[in-house]
Amino acid sequence: MTIEKIIFLVIAAISLGAALMVVTSRKLIHSALWLILTLFGVAVVYGILDAGFLAVAQVVIYIGAIAILFIFAVMLTRRANQDTGSQNNQYWWVAAPLSALLFGGLVWMMGSWQGYSTELPKLALEAKSGMLKQLGQLLVSPDGYVLPFELASVLLVAALIGAIWVAWDRK
Amino acid sequence: MSSDWLYIGLFLLIVAIFPGAPILIAGWLAPRKPNPLKSQTYECGIETVGDSWVQFKAQYYIFALTFLIFDVEIVFLFPWAIAFNQLTLFGVLSGVLFIFVLFAELLAAWRKGVLEWI
Amino acid sequence: MSWNGFLAFVKDPLTEFAKGITYRLDVWGLSPELVNVIVKLLGAFVACMLSFALVILTIWVERKLYARVQDRLGPNRVGPWGIFQTVPDMIKIFTKEYITPDGADKVTYNLAPILAVSAVMLIWAVVPFAPTFFGSDINVGALYIVAVGAIGTLGIILAGWSSNNKYALLGAFRAVAQMVSYEVPMVLALLVPVLLSGTMGINSLVKAQSVWFILLAPLAAFIFFISSQAEVGRAPFDLLEAESEIVTGFQVEYSGLKFGMFFVGEFLHAFTISALFSALFLGGWRGPWAEQVPILGLAYFVIKTSIVYFFVILLRIAAPRMRIDQMLNFNWKFLVPLGLLLVMVTAVVEKLVIHYYTLWGLEFGSTNYLILRAVTHLVVNGLICVGALWLSQSFGKREPPRFDASRAVAVPPQSSESTATD
Numbered sequence: 001m002t003i004e005k006i007i008f009l010v011i012a013a014i015s016l017g018a019a020l021m022v023v024t025s026r027k028l029i030h031s032a033l034w035l036i037l038t039l040f041g042v043a044v045v046y047g048i049l050d051a052g053f054l055a056v057a058q059v060v061i062y063i064g065a066i067a068i069l070f071i072f073a074v075m076l077t078r079r080a081n082q083d084t085g086s087q088n089n090q091y092w093w094v095a096a097p098l099s100a101l102l103f104g105g106l107v108w109m110m111g112s113w114q115g116y117s118t119e120l121p122k123l124a125l126e127a128k129s130g131m132l133k134q135l136g137q138l139l140v141s142p143d144g145y146v147l148p149f150e151l152a153s154v155l156l157v158a159a160l161i162g163a164i165w166v167a168w169d170r171k
Numbered sequence: 172m173s174s175d176w177l178y179i180g181l182f183l184l185i186v187a188i189f190p191g192a193p194i195l196i197a198g199w200l201a202p203r204k205p206n207p208l209k210s211q212t213y214e215c216g217i218e219t220v221g222d223s224w225v226q227f228k229a230q231y232y233i234f235a236l237t238f239l240i241f242d243v244e245i246v247f248l249f250p251w252a253i254a255f256n257q258l259t260l261f262g263v264l265s266g267v268l269f270i271f272v273l274f275a276e277l278l279a280a281w282r283k284g285v286l287e288w289i
Numbered sequence: 290m291s292w293n294g295f296l297a298f299v300k301d302p303l304t305e306f307a308k309g310i311t312y313r314l315d316v317w318g319l320s321p322e323l324v325n326v327i328v329k330l331l332g333a334f335v336a337c338m339l340s341f342a343l344v345i346l347t348i349w350v351e352r353k354l355y356a357r358v359q360d361r362l363g364p365n366r367v368g369p370w371g372i373f374q375t376v377p378d379m380i381k382i383f384t385k386e387y388i389t390p391d392g393a394d395k396v397t398y399n400l401a402p403i404l405a406v407s408a409v410m411l412i413w414a415v416v417p418f419a420p421t422f423f424g425s426d427i428n429v430g431a432l433y434i435v436a437v438g439a440i441g442t443l444g445i446i447l448a449g450w451s452s453n454n455k456y457a458l459l460g461a462f463r464a465v466a467q468m469v470s471y472e473v474p475m476v477l478a479l480l481v482p483v484l485l486s487g488t489m490g491i492n493s494l495v496k497a498q499s500v501w502f503i504l505l506a507p508l509a510a511f512i513f514f515i516s517s518q519a520e521v522g523r524a525p526f527d528l529l530e531a532e533s534e535i536v537t538g539f540q541v542e543y544s545g546l547k548f549g550m551f552f553v554g555e556f557l558h559a560f561t562i563s564a565l566f567s568a569l570f571l572g573g574w575r576g577p578w579a580e581q582v583p584i585l586g587l588a589y590f591v592i593k594t595s596i597v598y599f600f601v602i603l604l605r606i607a608a609p610r611m612r613i614d615q616m617l618n619f620n621w622k623f624l625v626p627l628g629l630l631l632v633m634v635t636a637v638v639e640k641l642v643i644h645y646y647t648l649w650g651l652e653f654g655s656t657n658y659l660i661l662r663a664v665t666h667l668v669v670n671g672l673i674c675v676g677a678l679w680l681s682q683s684f685g686k687r688e689p690p691r692f693d694a695s696r697a698v699a700v701p702p703q704s705s706e707s708t709a710t711d
Contacts, residue, residue, distance in 0.1 A: 003322065007180070029450065033397065036443065047176050055176075056432040057246045064439025064472075065239040068465065071446055072232050075458075132428065132489070136254025139247070140262035150265065152247065153272040160240045160276060164285055167229050167236070174325065175425040179433075181326065182333040182414040182424065183407075189337045190406040190550055194399070197383045197546035210391045231462050234617065238469045241625070245476045248632070249432060252484040255636070256643070263640045267633045274629045277621070286621045288614035 008048055015041030028074050036067045053132055230288060237280070244273050301583045303422045307332070336413050336424060340561075344553050345375040347560050351602050358606045385545035390453055393542065397451035402543065402550035404444030409558045411437040416564050417492040419574050419586035430491035431479050434565065435472065438520060441558075442468050448551075449539035461539035463613055467526065470620045471519035477628030478513035481506045481635055482569050485666075491565075495573035500663045503570040508631050508670045510570040512624055517562040518604065519616065522555060525608035526616055560594070563601055567593035627677055631670075638669050 018037035025031040039062040046055035089095075138144040251258075251266045258266075280286060298305045307328055314324040349364070349372055356363025364371030389398065415430045417423035427433060442465055449461020483489055485505055486497035494502075503510045519526040540551050567573060571593045574586030611619070642662050643653070651658040 003177075003326070033447075044180075047180075050176075052176060052427055052429045053250070053432070056429045056436045059436035060432060060439055061239075061243055061246055063443065064436065065235070065242045065469075068439075068442060068446065068469065069232070069235050069239055071450075072235050072462075075450070076229075076232065132250050133254045133257060133487075136250035136252070137257055137262070139250055140254075140258060140265045142261065146262075146265050149247070150269060150272075153244065153269045156240050156244055157272060157276045160237065160280070163236050164233060164280065167232050168285055174329075175427040177326070178329045178333065178425040179411075179414055179427065181330050182336070182411060185330070185333045185337055186407045186410045187403070189341075189410065190403045193383070194402070194546050194550065197385075198387060201384050201386045201545055203386060205388070209388050231466050234466050234470055234621075237621070238473060241473045242476070245473070245480065246432070248480060249483065249489065252480055252636075253487055253489060255484050255639070256487045258640075260640060260644070263636050267636055270629055270633050274626065274633070277626060277629070281622060286618070288617050 004048060008045070011041050011044045011048070015045070028077075029071070032067065032070045032074050035070065036063055039063050039067065053135070233285060237286075241273065244269070299584065300581075301419075301421055303419075304583075332424070333414070337410055340410055340413050340557055341553070343560060344557050345379075347556055347598070348375045348378075350598075351556070351605075354599075354602050355606055358603075379549070382546055382549040387545045387547065388542075390542045392453040394451040394453075397447045398542075399547070401444050401448035401451060402547045402554075404447065405441055406550050406554040406557070408437050408441030408444060409554050409561055411440070412561050412565070415491050416561070416568060417495055417573055418590050419583040420492075420496075420580055421583050422587060423492050426490045426492040428488070428490045428493075431483055431489045431494070434491075435476050435479070438468075438472060438475075441554075442472075445539055448543070452539070452542035454542050457539050457541050460541070464522065464539055467613065467616055468520055468522070470617055471516040471526075471624075474512050474620065474624035474628040475516040475520060477625070477632055478509040478516065479569070480632050481509035484632070484635060485639060491568055491573075495568055495575060498572045498575055500659050501570065501572040501575075504663050505666045506570075506631075506635065506670065507667070508627070508674055509635075510566070512628055512631070513570070514566060516620075516624060517566065518601065519620070521558045521562055523559055523601065523605050525604070525611050527605075527610060559601055560598055563597040564590075564594045566597050571597070623677075623681065627673075631673060634669060634673060635666070638665060642666075 015038050018034045018041065021034040022031045022038060025034060039058065043055045043058040043063075046052075046058055139149050140146050248266065248270070251262075251269075255263070310331065311324055311328055314327060315321070319327075352374070353363040353371070364374035367373045367377060389395070412434055414424040415427060415433055417426070445468070446461050446465050449457045449459075449464070452458070482494055482502045485502065486494055488494060488497065540548055543551065567590065573593070574583075574590045576585065576589035579586035579589060639662075642665055646658055646661060647653050651661065
């Protein structure tokens with residue numbers, strides 16, 4: 001039981017528990033707060049996998065911007081403080097076996113995959129800062145990802161325009 | 172897992188407990204005399220009126236959204252900035268194009284009057 | 290203890306201390322991994338205690354300076370020159386009652402001050418005090434600072450929402466809108482040193498500053514300074530907690546030490562921002578003989594941070610408070626376009642500098658190259674500054690909308706209709 005394994009188990013338990021609370025909380029705003037804990041757990045998992053940049057980017061974007069946007073959106077409705085009624089709907093006796101079947105199928109499928117290993121894959125890079133440099137070069141090299149990079153900026157612009165169109169109160 | 176991140180994790184643990192301890196200690200030290208008048212929420216000295224809910228303007232949401240877009244853009248730009256010394260001119264210019272598209276969009280939103288607080 | 294050992298201890302006390310503890314724990318027979326964890330835990334604990342102790346000093350400095358500028362004496366009773374004034378204040382805050390408002394959500398109500406303070410203390414994990422004296426030099430230090438700032442923002446919105454108070458909620462929304470808006474130019478200004486040095490780790494940024502970045506990118510330093518003041522919520526951007534306007538905003542329902550935590554968090558944040566500014570733009574621990582004698586590096590760092598903190602306090606004393614719409618306009622219509630433009634221009638200029646100056650025979654990294662590069666960037670920054678000022682002046686000279694003359698509000702009655710008033 002190395003310290004890495006212990007940390008991973010604890011973080012995985014926290015993330016899964018928080019994810020469960022997201023869907024079963026009675027108040028909407030509590031769901032948003034549990035979601036923040038789940039996202040933080042994912043960031044820690046990225047850190048364990050030595051992807052420091054992704055861990056920090058996850059906290060910056062998801063917790064720093066998206067979670068705040070969620071909380072604002074939840075507060076826009078008047079129902080953030082109210083209970084959302086009964087937690088079970090009336091067709092649970094259909095949904096429960098179906099989801100159990102789906103879960104079993106997924107477990108069987110992933111269990112029969114041969115590609116698991118406990119070693120991190122060996123990357124063709126030496127130093128930890130070499131990874132970020134490589135990523136940066138790949139992002140803008142013509143035989144790399146430059147086209148998705150530029151399209152990402154167009155996508156961001158489209159998202160901004162779309163959201164402003166929906167949310168803005170034109171006079 | 173490198174030792175740098177281990178330090179950050181330990182720091183996180185300590186920092187989560189560190190402010191909590193004085194708060195608990197002060198909870199024991201301080202008097203505890205609740206009465207209904209003291210526990211009322213503050214409303215400039217008068218009795219509280221209406222429920223504690225405010226309909227807030229959509230402008231808050233617009234600003235948070237604009238922040239999100241620029242935040243994602245900046246996170247994309249960090250690897251580009253780190254690899255800067257090894258990039259060709261093409262690489263630098265594609266990064267500049269990325270920034271320029273969002274710069275133009277900011278100016279367009281400004282023209283449309285989206286960024287007014289009123 | 291030998292003379293060499295003593296010298297090594299004086300030059301670099303922290304490393305020697307850590308080595309001593311490691312040796313002692315090894316001798317006691319613990320596994321090296323556990324020893325590593327314990328030493329790091331101890332280091333983190335010392336850093337936290339130090340930052341809290343620092344707040345006591347900084348609060349005193351601020352109050353004294355504030356008072357002297359306002360032609361009064363400031364605290365001068367408790368201790369020489371009133372140095373220990375903060376101690377009785379802390380005792381008072383410790384013994385105040387916690388008044389939890391009706392209907393407050395207990396868990397988030399108590400979590401919010403802890404989050405607000407944690408977010409600030411986490412920054413101290415990456416600040417480099419000296420060449421060998423820093424928490425951890427993670428390779429994503431600059432983005433890590435932004436990430437923990439985001440956690441602080443979360444603490445504020447939790448505080449405002451969980452107080453079950455309209456004014457706290459409104460204050461929290463405005464505070465979050467302000468902090469979140471000013472994060473954009475702050476990160477853009479952070480991008481410029483990263484661009485110029487090719488690394489994100491804060492200690493590596495300090496090491497790359499053979500020419501201080503404030504000379505290479507003064508506009509970026511200016512943008513970072515201003516937006517970090519707004520991030521912290523200090524004047525002139527302190528609408529979030531103005532006592533006369535919004536009754537301390539999101540903190541209105543907090544009393545006792547929970548309020549004290551917000552207060553301490555804000556002062557610590559201001560000092561942390563000064564430390565970051567000096568690390569990123571003023572060369573951190575760099576100075577003559579800093580690499581050989583790390584304790585000198587610590588001294589340089591403390592001096593630079595204190596000078597920056599002095600200016601932060603002066604800015605608070607001298608500038609009046611801005612309204613929220615003025616603040617947001619200033620951010621989205623001046624700072625963000627300026628920041629974006631700065632990053633674009635710096636990138637292009639740096640590329641041209643690397644290309645042409647090496648072409649003209651200057652060796653990459655030699656002193657002449659560095660000086661010429663600094664001068665080029667300085668000139669370009671000056672041009673952008675002049676252009677931005679000229680543009681904003683021409684915007685300001687535009688005619689404000691005037692009332693239409695025919696839109697009369699009250700018309701006096703005509704004298705020929707005086708019979709109607711009988």
